[in-house]
Every structure is written in C-alpha cells, then in structure tokens.
Amino acid sequence: MTYTLITGASAGIGAVFAEQMAAQGHNLILTARRKDKLDSLAETLRQKYSINVETVSSDLASSQGSEALANELANNGWAINGLVNNAGFGDRGLFEELPLNRQLQMIQLNVTSLIDLTYRLLPSLHSQKNSFIINVASTAAFQAGPKMAIYYATKAFVLSFSEALFEELKPANIAVSALCPGATESEFASEANMTNTKLFKAGAMSAEDVVRIALKNKHKAIVITGLKNVISVYMAKLSPRSVTRKLAGWLQA
Ligand SMILES: NC(=O)c1ccc[n+]([C@@H]2O[C@H](COP(=O)([O-])OP(=O)(O)OC[C@H]3O[C@@H](n4cnc5c(N)ncnc54)[C@H](OP(=O)(O)O)[C@@H]3O)[C@@H](O)[C@H]2O)c1
Known part of the structure; x- marks a missing residue:
C-alpha cells in the first residue's frame, strides 16, 4: 500500500489537499502540530472515502522535526509515492x-x-510508480517583498529548488510541481498579520479552487492559480525589479 504525505494538513490548503486527494482514492498520511484536528479530519475522510488515513504530529519548524517524521514513516513501513510539502507560514513587518x-x-x-x-x-x-512532489511556493516567489522579506525569499527558494528538481527527476518519471497561489482563504492571513493588507482586501481565492488547479496540473513545473495571479506574475516578469518590489511592499500596507 502506498501513501501521499501532506504536511500542514490540519488547516487551510493542506486540509483541502487531504479532502480532494482522498476523493481521488489516495491513501494519506497527514501531519501538522495540531493532532486533534488531523485526527478528526482523518476520521471524516476514512468514513467518506474508504481509504487509509494515518496522522502524525510534527513540528517542522524545529530542526529535528522532519527527521523525526521521516523516521516515524519508516518505522511504520509506510511507502510514500506522493509528497505535498505544504506547511508554511509568513509574518508581516520590517525585517529588523x-x-x-x-x-x-x-x-x-x-x-x-x-x-x-x-x-x-x-x-x-x-521505488514507486507515478510518484510526485508538490511544493507549495507562492506568487511571492517572483519578486522581493518588503515588509515580508524572509517570507518572499523562502518562496523564491522553493520555486527555484522545485524547478531544478523537476528537470533532475524527469528521467525517473517523478513529477515535481511548484504550486504558486496568490492570496488564498485559510488561516494564513491572520497568522501572518495580513488580514488588513491591500493584498487580502482585494480578494482571496478559495483553497478548494487552489487545490483543484494544483491537482489537475501536478505534472507541470510551475502552477500559478487563477487568471489574476497569472497576469500579475506575467506583468512582474515584464517590469523592472525596482518596480515589482515596490509594488509588493505597497500591497503589504
Ligand atoms: N493563504 C495564502 O494566501 C497563501 C498564498 C500563497 C502561498 N501559501 C502557502 O500555502 C501553504 C499553506 O498555507 P495555508 O494558506 O493553508 O495556511 P494555514 O491555513 O495557516 O495552514 C498552515 C498549515 O501549516 C501547518 N504548520 C504551521 N506551522 C507548522 C509547524 N511548525 N510544523 C508543522 N506544521 C506547521 C499548520 O498546522 P499546525 O498549526 O497544526 O501545525 C497548518 O496545517 C503555506 O506554505 C503558505 O506559505 C498561502
């Protein structure tokens, strides 16, 4: 039996990945810190879709978190053929x-x-057939982000890393996709102190739509969700970086 591991599955985009992948018949391993939320989602999905769902509590912001999680998977003999690296957070404010x-x-x-x-x-x-990795980046990956300097830089890293891995793993038939959502309804904005920013006030996409697009296009190296975000990334590519970074900073106000 093979599983898809979804990190950050207790809320937001990760919980919706769990729901939509369960509906497609994937067996799942859900991880995040809040075990109660994972367990109740797992129970719902088991009953609704007759699939196997395991839960593991992990703190992936700690330096030992991912090793402990990987050990837990290995100790249980759970074979992974899908990895959704979704867990993440941002924070708004000046770097210093x-x-x-x-x-x-x-x-x-x-x-x-x-x-x-x-x-x-x-x-x-x-070791599995048709394996895939989805790394959740962001439209933040395409320019520098004053007032969220580190967050934007982490997402630029995820995009660059995922694109390189896409090419490296193509001969092995392992799909790698960088998912780049724009503002999306989830716990992210309140966690990042962004609910009152121009970016979120302009409207956020539903996590259901984001995940639907992600799963339909998981064979693509870069997946930008929604026409508005595709256009804004395209415009950013055409504009000088001095302009795009100022605009990103303005949207965080
Ligand atoms: N929402 C947006 O506007 C947006 C836009 C672009 C990209 N993204 C990206 O989408 C991904 C998912 O975010 P979201 O919008 O769904 O936010 P969310 O609703 O806040 O969900 C974040 C998930 O990450 C988990 N998480 C947070 N800290 C963790 C830790 N230390 N260890 C393990 N898990 C942790 C949370 O679970 P616990 O609290 O239970 O640990 C939760 O399940 C993130 O990578 C984010 O950067 C979001």
Whole structure:
C-alpha cells in the first residue's frame, strides 16, 4: 500500500489537499502540530472515502522535526509515492522589527524541513510508480517583498529548488510541481498579520479552487492559480525589479 504525505494538513490548503486527494482514492498520511484536528479530519475522510488515513504530529519548524517524521514513516513501513510539502507560514513587518527567532523558524519550516523531507523520502518515491512532489511556493516567489522579506525569499527558494528538481527527476518519471497561489482563504492571513493588507482586501481565492488547479496540473513545473495571479506574475516578469518590489511592499500596507 502506498501513501501521499501532506504536511500542514490540519488547516487551510493542506486540509483541502487531504479532502480532494482522498476523493481521488489516495491513501494519506497527514501531519501538522495540531493532532486533534488531523485526527478528526482523518476520521471524516476514512468514513467518506474508504481509504487509509494515518496522522502524525510534527513540528517542522524545529530542526529535528522532519527527521523525526521521516523516521516515524519508516518505522511504520509506510511507502510514500506522493509528497505535498505544504506547511508554511509568513509574518508581516520590517525585517529588523520582527523577532529573529520567528524568522529563522520560518526558514526552517518553509525551506529547510521541505528540503530535508524531500531528500529523505526520495528513495521511497523512486521505488514507486507515478510518484510526485508538490511544493507549495507562492506568487511571492517572483519578486522581493518588503515588509515580508524572509517570507518572499523562502518562496523564491522553493520555486527555484522545485524547478531544478523537476528537470533532475524527469528521467525517473517523478513529477515535481511548484504550486504558486496568490492570496488564498485559510488561516494564513491572520497568522501572518495580513488580514488588513491591500493584498487580502482585494480578494482571496478559495483553497478548494487552489487545490483543484494544483491537482489537475501536478505534472507541470510551475502552477500559478487563477487568471489574476497569472497576469500579475506575467506583468512582474515584464517590469523592472525596482518596480515589482515596490509594488509588493505597497500591497503589504
Ligand atoms: N493563504 C495564502 O494566501 C497563501 C498564498 C500563497 C502561498 N501559501 C502557502 O500555502 C501553504 C499553506 O498555507 P495555508 O494558506 O493553508 O495556511 P494555514 O491555513 O495557516 O495552514 C498552515 C498549515 O501549516 C501547518 N504548520 C504551521 N506551522 C507548522 C509547524 N511548525 N510544523 C508543522 N506544521 C506547521 C499548520 O498546522 P499546525 O498549526 O497544526 O501545525 C497548518 O496545517 C503555506 O506554505 C503558505 O506559505 C498561502
């Protein structure tokens, strides 16, 4: 039996990945810190779709989190053929005013644990057919982001890393996709102190639509969700970086 591992599955985009992948018949391993939320989602999905769903509590912002999670998967003999690296958070504020520790944890969660988990699970992905990795980046990946400097930089890393891995793993038939949503309804905005920003006031996409697009296009290297976001990324590519970074900073006000 094979499983898809979804990180950050207790809320938002990750919980919707769980719902939509369960509906497609995937067996799932759900991870996040809030075990009660994972367990109740798992129970609902088991009953609704007759699939296997396991839950593992993990703190992927800690330096040992991804290793402990990978060990738990190995100890249980759970073979992974799908990996959705979704867990992540942001925080709005000037770099020098946000707590350093929180920003380092952001890098640990959004970047280091994502790499660590991918590396540790690649042998399992190689041993299965039609394996895939979805790394949740963001439209933030395409320009620098004043007032969210570290968050934007983590997502630029995820995009670059995923594109390179897409090419490296193509001969092995392992699909790698960087999912780039724009503002999306979830717990993210309140966690990142962004609910009152121009970006979120302009409207957010539903997590259901984001995941539907992600799963339909998971064979593509870069998936930008929704026409508005596709246009804004395209415009950013055509504009000087001095303009796009100023615009990104303006949207965080
Ligand atoms: N929403 C947006 O506007 C938006 C736009 C672009 C990209 N994204 C990206 O989408 C991904 C999912 O975010 P979301 O919008 O669904 O946000 P969310 O609703 O806040 O969900 C974040 C998930 O990550 C988990 N998580 C947070 N800290 C963790 C930790 N230390 N260890 C393990 N899991 C942790 C949370 O679970 P626990 O709290 O239970 O640990 C939760 O399940 C993130 O990578 C985010 O950067 C979001």
